[in-house]
Amino acid sequence: MDIEFEKLITLQKLDSEIKSTSLFLANIPSLIEEINKKIEKSSQTITKAKENLALNQKKRRELESKVKDTKSQISKYKRQLNEVKTNKEYTSLLKEIGGAQKTVDSLEEEIISEMLSADDIEADIKQASQKHSQEKENLLKESGTLSQKKRELEAKTKKLAQEKDALLAQIPSDQFNLYLKIFNKKGGIALSPVTDDFCSMCHMRIRPQVLNELKEGKKLILCENCGRILYWLKTPPDLKRKS
Secondary structure (H helix, E strand, O other), X not given: OOXXXXXXXXXXXXXXXHHHHHHHHHHHXXXXXXXXXXXXXXXXXXXXXXXXXXXXXXXXXXXXXXXXHHHHHHHHHHHHHOOOOOHHHHHHHHHHHHHHHHHHHHHHHHHHHHHHHXXXXXXXXXXXXXXXXXXXXXXXHHHHHXXXXXXXHHHXXXXXXXXXXXXXXXXXXXXXHHHHHHHHHOOOOOEEEEEOOEEOOXXXXXXXXXXXXXXXXXOOEEOOOOOOEEEEOXXXXXXXXXX
């Protein structure tokens, strides 16, 4: 039975291409997921800044409420000044009024500080929003490119599988079974060309008798070292002339 070296070599090329294409396809979902995580992370910066602004506004409302209550208390103390009957009570109320006014002044300073902080936070939100918008646009383009690549590779994988099925029908089952066994055992590389009297995969020198048998191409010969199917790689005519 003739050995279908050319068909086995073509099968190896198809399997190698299918393998590399499948590996890339398998990675695409994780790459797209990583892009989505980057978009979410960018969005979280804006969310965090908005949360800070909300906290700032809440604190300002609380401070303003305290100012209002304290001023109301001051007004109450001032009304009581007209009702006291002793200097001691009068002095005590003035002291209360002074302390309350200091509290108002302190609270109003805090309010101003919070207002200035709010300006900074709003600037951060604007900057983060602009950055997020640009990053999101770029990342979505990247995701779209990957999705397009995925569709192309899926179509390519289907075409390669069809070519492989057509080729398998032309290869004797015993030759294919040996090929498949070595393919699975050797990480997807079942064949090794012999160049300069060496196995290309493990670089072991091939014995002269084996070389002669390889050149005849009448039987399948396995490398004595790595166990792959050897085949003679003919030197192209143009290279022969140059040498």
